[in-house]
Structure formats: C-alpha cells, structure tokens
Amino acid sequence: MSEPVISVRNLQVEFVTRRATLRAIDGVSFDIHKGEVLGVVGESGAGKSVTGAAIIGLIEPPGRISGGEILLNGRRIDNLSPEEMRKVRGRKVAMIFQDPLTSLNPLFRVGEQLVETIRTHLQMNERQARDRAVELLTEVGIPAPEKRIDGYPHEFSGGMRQRVVIALALCAEPDFIVADEPTTALDVSVQAQIISLIKKLGRERGMAVMLVTHDMGVIAETADRVAVMYAGRLAEIGPVRDVVQRPMHPYAKGLMGAIPTLEASTERLVQIPGSMPRLSSIPRGCAFNPRCADVFARCHVDQPLPLSVQGRQVACHLYENERLKTAEVAR
Amino acid sequence: MLAYILRSLTQATLVMLAVAFIAFSMFRYVGDPVASIVGQDATLKDRQELTESLGLNDPFPLQFVRFLGNALQGDFGISYRQGRPVAELLIERLPATIELAVISAAVALGLGLMLGIYAALNRRGVIANIVMSLSLIGVSLPTFLIGIGLIFLFSVYLRWLPSFGRGEVVAFGWWTTGLLTDSGRKSLIMPVITLGFFQLTLIMRLVRAEMLEVMRTEYIKFARARGLSDGSVHFRHALRNAMVPVITITGLQLGSIIAFAIVTETVFNWPGLGALFVRSVEVVDIPVMAAYLMFVGLVFVVVNLIVDVLYFLVDPRLRGGITVPSR
Numbered sequence: 156m157s158e159p160v161i162s163v164r165n166l167q168v169e170f171v172t173r174r175a176t177l178r179a180i181d182g183v184s185f186d187i188h189k190g191e192v193l194g195v196v197g198e199s200g201a202g203k204s205v206t207g208a209a210i211i212g213l214i215e216p217p218g219r220i221s222g223g224e225i226l227l228n229g230r231r232i233d234n235l236s237p238e239e240m241r242k243v244r245g246r247k248v249a250m251i252f253q254d255p256l257t258s259l260n261p262l263f264r265v266g267e268q269l270v271e272t273i274r275t276h277l278q279m280n281e282r283q284a285r286d287r288a289v290e291l292l293t294e295v296g297i298p299a300p301e302k303r304i305d306g307y308p309h310e311f312s313g314g315m316r317q318r319v320v321i322a323l324a325l326c327a328e329p330d331f332i333v334a335d336e337p338t339t340a341l342d343v344s345v346q347a348q349i350i351s352l353i354k355k356l357g358r359e360r361g362m363a364v365m366l367v368t369h370d371m372g373v374i375a376e377t378a379d380r381v382a383v384m385y386a387g388r389l390a391e392i393g394p395v396r397d398v399v400q401r402p403m404h405p406y407a408k409g410l411m412g413a414i415p416t417l418e419a420s421t422e423r424l425v426q427i428p429g430s431m432p433r434l435s436s437i438p439r440g441c442a443f444n445p446r447c448a449d450v451f452a453r454c455h456v457d458q459p460l461p462l463s464v465q466g467r468q469v470a471c472h473l474y475e476n477e478r479l480k481t482a483e484v485a486r
Numbered sequence: 487m488l489a490y491i492l493r494s495l496t497q498a499t500l501v502m503l504a505v506a507f508i509a510f511s512m513f514r515y516v517g518d519p520v521a522s523i524v525g526q527d528a529t530l531k532d533r534q535e536l537t538e539s540l541g542l543n544d545p546f547p548l549q550f551v552r553f554l555g556n557a558l559q560g561d562f563g564i565s566y567r568q569g570r571p572v573a574e575l576l577i578e579r580l581p582a583t584i585e586l587a588v589i590s591a592a593v594a595l596g597l598g599l600m601l602g603i604y605a606a607l608n609r610r611g612v613i614a615n616i617v618m619s620l621s622l623i624g625v626s627l628p629t630f631l632i633g634i635g636l637i638f639l640f641s642v643y644l645r646w647l648p649s650f651g652r653g654e655v656v657a658f659g660w661w662t663t664g665l666l667t668d669s670g671r672k673s674l675i676m677p678v679i680t681l682g683f684f685q686l687t688l689i690m691r692l693v694r695a696e697m698l699e700v701m702r703t704e705y706i707k708f709a710r711a712r713g714l715s716d717g718s719v720h721f722r723h724a725l726r727n728a729m730v731p732v733i734t735i736t737g738l739q740l741g742s743i744i745a746f747a748i749v750t751e752t753v754f755n756w757p758g759l760g761a762l763f764v765r766s767v768e769v770v771d772i773p774v775m776a777a778y779l780m781f782v783g784l785v786f787v788v789v790n791l792i793v794d795v796l797y798f799l800v801d802p803r804l805r806g807g808i809t810v811p812s813r
C-alpha cells in the first residue's frame with residue numbers, strides 16, 4: 156500500500172493540572188490512507204476528540220502532546236512551530252465540528268467567512284475567491300449558492316449550516332479531515348445526508364477522513380476501518396465489518412452488543428457494567444479490567460499492547476496465546 | 487432599518503415625556519414657586535397676581551403642555567436665586583462638563599478596550615495579572631476618594647498640578663475650552679482620571695471577560711482550525727462578537743459620565759453642570775434642578791439611541807431575514 160496520509164505513532168497527550176498530570180491519550184497508533192474513512196468510536200471521554208485535536212494541532216493548554224509522532228504524508232507535523240502549523244491547518248488538515256449552530260461566526264456573512272479562509276491559504280483575489288466559494292457551496296449541495304453566499308449563518312437551517320461548515324473545511328483542498336461527531340446535533344433525517352456527503356467528498360477528492368462518532372450505524376455505513384477507544388487507549392482497530400460483526404476485545408464486544416437490531420429478539424440489550432474510569436484513576440494493567448467479564452490475573456498487572464490478530468489489532472491479553480499460535484503456524 | 491430606528495425614536499420620545507413630566511411635577515409641586523420668587527414679605531394680592539401671571543391657576547394638563555412647549559424652545563424658566571434664564575446658566579456651564587466628560591470617556595474607552603484585549607489575550611501573563619489586580623482598585627474605590635488622593639499627591643505633596651478650577655480657557659463664541667492653554671490642560675488631568683478611572687476599569691474588565699468568553703466558542707476554534715491568522719481570529723472574529731455586550735454597558739456608562747460628573751466637579755471645584763446642580767440643591771433652585779433633570783434624561787436617551795443603532799450595525803441577527811429568504 157502507498158504511504159498513509161496520516162500516521163499517528165504511539166501518541167500521548169497529557170493534561171497538566173495542579174494536582175496531577177492526567178494522560179488523556181496513551182500510546183495510540185493508526186494510519187489513514189488516501190480516500191479511506193477511519194471511524195473512531197468509544198464512550199464520551201475516551202479520547203476520540205482529543206486525538207483529532209492533536210492531529211490538527213489544536214490541543215489547548217494545559218494539554219500537550221507528550222510523546223509519539225504524527226506524520227502527514229511522511230512529514231512530522233506534531234513538532235512544527237505554531238506559525239508553521241497554522242499554515243498546515245486548513246491547508247492540509249481540516250476539521251468539521253459537532254454543532255453547526257455554533258461553529259459559524261454569527262456576525263459574518265457565509266461568503267465573507269469562505270473568502271477569508273480561501274484567501275488565507277490560496278493566492279487568489281477577492282473575485283476568484285468568491286467564485287471558488289460559490290463552487291464549494293454548490294459542491295456541498297446548497298441550492299442557489301450565488302444568492303445564499305450573502306446570507307448570514309442564522310438564515311440557514313442546521314443541515315445547511317453543516318454543509319457550509321464542510322465547505323469551509325474544504326476551502327484549500329485538505330488531504331485529511333477530522334469530522335468530530337458531525338451529525339450529533341442534527342435531525343435524524345439530515346444526518347444521513349451529511350454522512351453521505353462526507354463519504355462522497357472523501358472518495359471523490361481522495362481525502363483521508365477520521366470520523367469521530369457515537370453512532371455505530373454511521374460507522375457501519377461509512378467507515379472502511381474502525382478504531383475502538385477506551386480510556387485514552389486503542390482497544391481494537393480493524394476493518395469495519397470484522398470489528399462490528401465479530402469484535403474481539405471484550406469492550407468492543409460490549410459496545411457492539413449494545414446496538415439494538417431488528418432481527419434479534421433479545422429481551423434486554425447487553426450492557427457493560429460500571430462506567431469508564433476518570434483519567435485520574437485509571438487502574439493498573441488493562442484500563443478495562445474492572446468492567447471486563449473475562450478478566451484474569453495478568454490484566455491487573457500488565458498493560459496490554461496491541462496484538463496483530465486476524466487482520467486487526469487488539470489490545471487484550473486474551474489473544475496473547477492466539478497470536479503465538481498464529482505465529483507458530485506461520486513459522 | 488428605518489422601522490427599527492423609528493421604534494427606537496418612539497421609545498426615546500416616550501422616555502423624554504416621562505422625564506419631562508417628573509421635572510414638571512417637581513417644578514410645580516416641590517415647594518411653592520410663588521413663595522420662592524417673591525419672598526416672605528409679599529402681600530396676598532402680590533402673590534395672587536404672580537400666581538395668575540405664572541399660569542399656576544390653569545388646569546394641570548394645560549400647565550404641563552405649556553411647560554413642554556417652553557422646554558422644546560429651550561426655555562426652562564428663570565432661576566429663583568440668580569434671576570437669570572436657566573437655559574443661559576446651563577449653556578454657560580455646558581462646555582466645562584462636556585469637555586471633561588468627553589475626554590474622560592475617550593480615555594476610558596480607548597484604554598479600557600486596549601487593556602481588556604491585552605489582558606484577555608495574555609491571560610496568564612505577569613503584566614496582565616498586575617493590570618487586573620490594579621483594576622480592582624478602580625472598581626472598588628469611590629470616586630471622591632480617588633480625587634482627594636490625587637489632589638493630595640499631585641497638588642499638595644508634589645505641587646505639579648492645580649487642585650481646582652479649569653485654568654485659563656479660550657472662548658469660541660459661547661463655547662470655552664481649556665485645551666489650548668497650558669494651565670487648562672494641566673487642570674484637566676486629575677478630573678479626567680478621577681471621572682474616567684471607574685469606567686476605564688469597568689470597560690477593561692468587561693472587554694476581557696467577553697473576549698475570554700468568545701475565545702472559548704466553537705466558531706473561534708473552527709476559525710483556528712481553518713488556519714486563519716491570530717490577528718484575524720482575535721481582532722476580526724473574536725472582538726466583534728465581544729463588542730455586542732460591551733456596547734450596551736459602555737453606552738450606559740458613558741452616559742453616566744456626562745450626566746453624573748457631579749462628584750468629580752465638586753471635588754475639583756470644576757465649573758460645570760454638576761457643580762451648578764449641587765449649588766441649586768443647596769438653595770432649592772427648582773427650575774435649575776428640573777432643567778438639569780431633563781438634560782440628564784436627554785443624554786441617556788441619546789446615548790441609548792446610538793447604542794441601538796450600533797447594535798443594529800454590529801449584529802446582523804437583529805436585522806431580520808432581509809438579505810435572502812430563509813430556506
């Protein structure tokens with residue numbers, strides 16, 4: 156396979172507070188290739204959004220990247236100066252936010268925001284930038300863009316605003332885009348439209364997309380691969396069909412078991428007992444051990460490292476033997 | 487736009503009518519105007535004649551309308567104590583107050599904005615924290631104390647600045663200014679600081695708080711995520727949003743600078759409207775007090791009108807869906 160657009164290697168993010176240093180992201184690694192959509196799922200606070208923010212260099216103090224590397228097209232971007240990173244942001248990597256109602260500046264016309272963004276990154280005059288803005292609005296499916304470009308954000312509906320947000324993110328043709336729960340704040344009927352728009356744009360433009368969401372349905376439909384995060388660590392990452400249908404990590408199993416289906420006539424949905432630990436009290440060993448049904452002695456001692464099993468990576472001691480077996484077979 | 491301004495104007499007119507009514511009631515019913523004018527040894531006949539000639543026997547509404555009509559023509563009656571038209575007294579005192587207030591307001595607004603933005607952008611900086619701590623003094627110290635403290639330091643102890651009056655003034659027609667003479671400028675320094683210090687610190691703290699609030703919003707994060715420059719994010723996107731509430735408070739504060747310079751004028755013996763008002767209260771000079779009340783009302787109404795129009799210009803959401811029909 157060609158070089159990945161985004162390569163995150165052993166990323167660590169820490170938040171320094173007065174009491175302690177909290178590790179929000181601990182040893183997360185993944186690649187995203189051209190035209191690929193990586194879905195990232197997990198409970199609130201699992202570190203999904205922080206990972207996205209780390210990639211586009213928008214972790215706010217007291218947070219900081221304390222270890223690992225982030226490579227964009229093979230070039231490190233996590234150690235760039237703020238000014239250099241600013242030029243990468245929007246130009247090479249972009250981000251779509253959760254709530255389209257709050258992510259547009261209410262006091263500026265949509266066109267002003269688009270033109271400003273375009274002219275920040277591309278050598279264009281006002282006229283050219285405006286033409287490009289109209290093109291972008293057309294591309295994201297806004298009707299009568301020549302007229303709507305002079306509208307203010309409050310004159311757009313939620314779904315239309317999210318389309319504007321997407322157009323803004325696409326201004327300079329980025330190679331990589333983080334979509335941080337782009338449909339959570341939208342009506343169900345509009346969600347599907349926005350998701351298919353993101354998927355279509357990603358495919359047509361060959362962008363790498365990191366789609367952060369709670370919605371397993373969205374993941375199943377959109378993503379090529381899926382990463383399951385828990386307490387700042389990757390539990391499992393692999394092709395979407397494998398992970399959704401045959402999850403291996405006990406947490407992933409619990410997560411997938413909690414999806415209601417029409418076929419299965421179970422009385423109750425599976426539920427993972429307990430809740431995710433606070434960052435200040437992540438247990439020793441495997442972070443999931445207090446809630447895991449298959450827990451054994453080693454889980455309380457060693458932090459499991461990602462194992463390559465059956466075409467995916469699983470961070471669980473249960474599969475240590477299986478990996479050895481496959482390794483023996485291979486030998 | 488026009489409808490909006492018309493609505494604001496209507497409100498302004500109603501407020502002014504209410505103020506005029508209060509002023510009129512004061513004029514008519516606080517104390518006896520006749521007794522105030524003729525003194526104690528006038529005969530009953532003199533009193534009745536005066537009552538009749540002042541129109542005090544007419545029905546109440548008619549008196550009010552006459553009062554309004556006179557006020558609109560700038561006629562506020564004659565001062566009981568000085569025997570001169572009230573309007574003349576006010577105009578004589580106006581330049582001193584306006585000059586003091588406008589300079590104070592400009593200093594408070596300019597410095598307040600700059601320091602507020604600075605303190606917001608360098609939230610953890612040493613200088614920003616020192617400025618913030620000092621501003622607490624400005625918010626909590628009473629005006630007269632600041633004035634007296636300044637006089638003690640710069641007039642009594644250091645002997646750099648005069649402690650009272652306007653110094654030499656230059657006249658242009660009915661307007662007088664102290665800005666063109668050395669002593670006039672020197673005399674302005676301490677009253678300007680005294681009058682503006684509270685507003686300065688208030689505006690600064692407000693601007694800082696609003697900026698910090700806006701900097702936390704999603705649209706600022708999104709602006710950063712698009713790679714816009716810091717300058718644009720701070721001064722284009724953030725500041726404009728922070729200005730919406732700042733305009734309201736600042737408008738009211740600047741109004742009160744002009745209207746209530748009373749304390750400062752008293753401390754520095756500044757020959758302005760505030761000092762005139764204090765003197766009038768001491769001697770129960772009702773026409774002057776009533777006119778001053780109307781003046782204060784007018785200042786606030788005009789300032790509010792300006793604030794309304796500024797809102798309209800800053801925030802497109804108030805303009806309604808004019809540009810394009812919503813989908």
